[in-house]
Amino acid sequence: MTSALQDFQQFVHWLHRPDSGASDDARRFANMVSENFPAVAASSRQRSQRSSVLSEFARLSLTATSPDEPVPQAAEARAGWAFRKLHHLTVGPFRGFRQPEPFELQKRIVMFYGPNGSGKTSLCEALEFALLGAVDEGDIKRIAADRYLANSHEGRFARPVLLATDFDGRHRPVMADADTYRICFVEKNRIDAFSRIAAKPAGQKTELIAALFGIDQFNDFVGHFNDSMEGQLTLVAVKNQELVAKQATLNQDNATVADEGAALIRHAQAEQNYANAYSQGMTYAQLLAAIGSAEYPGRLQELEQAINQPAPTIFGVSATALINAYSASETAQKALNDLEGQLAKRSNDISFQDLYTAVLGLQQVVGDQCPACDTPLAGDYQALHNPYQKANDGLAGLRELAELQARQRTAIAARNAASEALRIFLATFAQRVGATIQSPLPVQRYLADPGVDAQRAWWVDGFQPDETGKSLAQRAVDLATELEARDVASRVILDNRQDLIDERDGLNQARIGVTTLASNRLQTLQAVTDARARIVAFAADNAPLIQQVAEEVEAIARDTRIRNAYDQFLSLLRRYRTELPGTLMAGLNALTLELYNEFNVRDLDADKLSALYLPVTGEGRIELSFRGTPAARIDALQILSEGHVRCLGLSILLAKCLSIRAPVIVFDDAINAIDHEHRQGIRETIFESDRFTGTQIIVTCHSNEFIKDIQNHVAPEHWAAYAFRHHSGNYHPRVLGNAMTQSYLLNARAAVERGDDRAALGASRQALEMLTSKVWGWLGRCEQGMLTLKIAGSGAEPGLRNLCEGIRAKLRGAPNFEHADKAPIIQALDHILGIPEQSLVWLYLNKGTHEEANREDFDVGVVELVVQTLETLNALQLRAR
CATH class of the missing domain: 1.20.120 (Four Helix Bundle (Hemerythrin (Met), subunit A))
Structure with missing residues (x-):
């Protein structure tokens, strides 16, 4: 992050200008970041890591950091460039160079060419280290400088020795100055990155323009600042809120103690109201006495004892119902007996009835002839009497007999129903009194087995009197009468028992209510006791918290200042980053246009540019107009091909170099980033025209044809060439000077x-x-x-x-x-x-x-x-x- 540090130091210099509007604390914050730059740069915005790092530094040193600018900027103090051109470079051991290797750089054009891996990159990194003081590639790969720059076979590196010719013709060592000399490096990676700018969203154009000018590390560094540091700062009085909450509890405790008497009165009133609700006019003491306890039994215990006694049995047997059942059976049997006597008197009629019925039944089988003699019923020879007609006439005369038979069937059904009802009544009776055939009493054995027989009047057996003159049926009726009387007494007892249960349940419910009231009273008394204890212990228990509150006040004041400083610092840093690409591009429109047209000299004249508008802010667009349609102003990155975008990026960089009169431009494999179609125009513009005659050009390239074309189109006195070849076993590049010219x-x-x-x-x-x-x-x-x-x-x-x-x-x-x-x-x-x-x-x-x-x-x-x-x-x- 060396280049990022140097760019940040440039921001610090800008921040200390009066027109920046920065407060002293914002400048202190920037100076603090600059002093701790490696640790800050190593953090990222993930999980607010950078905010955590900055908050620690700010708490330790923000107030002690001076708001003044740390050091005067060398670029401001210098009136012009320190040298006119580079003179000599000695490299090694350094990266791919195992031994010291000298290079003469006096010519206006110095070319280094050879295959990949032959040492060209190591040479450019030596120039970068000598001019900038660091090698960005090592920082990007997060490799320590001592390890990255060391030759792997020697295990060490020596600082490259770079001499330059000043404006008085003297040879002096070059002092590294990244801010000044970074623009002198034109790298393939910058051109490649800029060529892809058209495929990026608008928000990323600033990053790619930053990459073009070599400030991408600074852009990335700025991007990792979190939007806010509030999550890592003490800005809310948490301890004070805790103390205020506890003081509110203390006030509540004082109120609880003061309210003790009133609270006890409220409890007494609630208890009396509860007793009145249970029974009007009853006192709470009387209610407690009624509820009682194991030591002092009351009405509740009496009720429990009474209710726990066994309940009397209800038999539910009616003597009247039994007598009615007997009577019903007797009545039904008597009616049946009368009908059967009448039918016995007409037994002959019954025989004829059966005969007539049989004859009529044969009519469907025999047809039109006599069923007895087969004589036809019609024709010349026919029976004297029609048997079927005679059977019909006979049945008509026996209709009264049929009605008598129907009544018999009805009487049988009635007798059977009465018999079944009596049987069910006796069975139920036996079940109620627990009678079995093994019971000791004859009446119980009778109830268990009365001799039921559906084909006869079985109940009559129970009407026979025993030696005492009473029948079993009568004894059953007497037993039913006795049980009815006992049921009446039992129902009285059961009705009184329900009242006792209701009274007991009411007292049990009152016991629950009384327990709740007692618990409430106890809670109030305990709350008063606890409140008195907390009042006594508050000051001692909260002494640490009171101290923390005092410390928190100081911390909030400190961190509020840190937050305000950070917010303004970050706002100014992002503003600086946003304006930086425009600052770098300012005033380059005309020169960039000329270079672009020269690079594309073989394009149709209508396809060359008539106007170019570079953005003045990172959010702006690169716009242009073609000679064929000069009135149309369009987005360059939407219309230009990738090759033309690369030419535009190179034009911007070279225009910047020319505008600041850079004494040297180092092309680090940048030519290979340009397609073959444009290389001739670039070669003619940079190496053959008068535009760069005052600028020393150092170029590395693996294209022998491009080097050959330069050697043949530029006068030999203006150039020097070094050919690099892979080592021959000693792990040191073979360097061939002008002995192998391609001119x-x-x-x-x-x-x-x-x-x-x-x-x-x-x-x-x-x-x-x-x-x-x-x-x-x-x-x-x-x-x-x-x-x-x-x-x-x-x-x-x-x-x-x-x-x-x-x-x-x-x-x-x-x-x-x-x-x-x-x-x-x-x-x-x-x-x-x-x-x-x-x-x-x-x-x-x-x-x-x-x-x-x-x-x-x-x-x-x-x-x-x-x-x-x-x-x-x-x-x-x-x-x-």
Whole structure:
């Protein structure tokens, strides 16, 4: 979190400006956070962790912290940059460098290229450590600096030694200053993060702009402050509330003691009212005496004793009902006997009745003939009398007999019903008196088994008198009469018993009420006793709480001040964070637009920008207008492709560097964040134009082609290159200096110097291809790019000599085109084309340096002329008019 600390210190400096409106306590709080920054930064907003850390620090040191600005800011004290350009760097042991490795940085452009893992990142981190004082990557990965920066094989690291050339030409060590030099680093991660800004919600744009300018750690640090610290502070007088509650209890205790007499009167009145409610005119003492107790029995105990006696039995047997049952049976039997006597007198009629009934029953079987003789009932030979008609007439005459038989059946049913009723009555009687066939008394044995027989008048057996002249039936009636009399006496006893039960239940209910009244009185007396005890013990028991209340008052005053300081501090910190991207972007619109259009020089003119509006706050949008539709102002992040957004991010960073006249810009693999389509425009803008001639450029890249293009399009005196290769077993990068240049002209000149004409012409062919392409591009920018070329056939590329002739013809055929570089180009092409096309020189320039045996030697003078001419042509600036 080193960069976050430095950004926070910049905020502290801003906070102490008069126009910030910060109170002294807010400044004290900011100074306190700055002094304890590592511990604060290590906390997060999860579960209010940061608030807990800050509350501890604030309670310990806020009041003792000075509200004054801790130290004067170096950036404010310095009138300008401390150096003009970097001069020399020694790295190692440090990260991937096991041994000290020197690097000369005097040139305007210093390039470091090689495959991934060869040491380029370690070199950039050495520059970062030397210029900023720390390496952010180690902080992000939460690795201690000593461990992160140490070479793993040496187990240690040495501080990189960085020398710079000041404005007086002296070489001085560079003093680390993160606030000043951070903007000098253009990293691939920043460009990548900014390219994804369009996919983010509006609220996250501030974070991505922060990432672009390298303040993302500060942005993250600010984001972890909790909205409030109240949960970790003492702001509510809990102890005082507790004491007030206890004092309220004490007041209640005093009132309880003072009310003792009145309370006892109320209890006495309630007790008397209860006694009156039980029985009008009864006193409470009388009620207590009636309820009694085990030691002093009262009416309640008397009632319990009486009620506990066995209750008399109710037999429920009626003598009258028994006599009626006997009489009913006798009456029914007598009626039956009369009918049976009448039927006996007409026994013959009964026989004829049966005969007639049988004849009629055969009519359905026999049909129209006599059932006795089979004589037909109709026809010539027929029976004298119709038997069926005779049977009908006979039954009609016996109708009185039928009625008599029906009455007999009814009498039998009545006799059976009366017999059953008598049997049931005797069975019930036997059950009531517990009679069995083994009972000692004859009447009981009779009741248990009276000799019931449904086919006869069985009860008559009980009418027979014994030796005393009484029958068993009469003795049963006498017993029923006796039991009826006993039931009358028992019912009187039972009626009196219910009254006793009701009186007992009433006294039991009164006993419960009396117990409640006694409990209430006892509670009142106990409450008065307890209240007196608490009144006596209050001061001693609550001495610690009273002390805590006094301490709580101080704590609330202290923590209220902390809360107010934190709230204003956090409000100002968030305001500063919100305004910071706008501050960083302020005044960059025009320069960013120019750089963006130069990066996209090969886009259609209508697709280039006519206006650019960078946001002045983190919530604002990046808006732009195209030359094709200059009146339309649209959101850049909605319309631009990812590649164009990357170009825009790079343009903003470089515009910032140019606006503050940064002496050096370090491209840490940033070129690889740009797609191939835009690399040429970026190369021409940064490395070939005059815009960055006053800025030293240090670039790391793993694209050999990009490095090669720089070496061939920039004069050799302006650049130096270091090639990095993987170690060969000693775990130290192999660093190759300018010995392995990729500049075609430098290689051609070196070949000439060592007498290798073939190699010189081979490199010259590559240089001539590069230079003719460069000149053709220059003609296009000067609106002269239309050439007439000869090609071998469909799909073929124009020959190199044909391209040179086409460019020369275009320049000679444009008398109205005037430019300082026009004549030198024509002169150079005259020299090149003046060499005969069929010569060995042009053979190599056209075909390349293929191996061919037995060739004649080259003319050294011609070879020198070719190389010299190309060097002259390469030195031209080729600027548009």
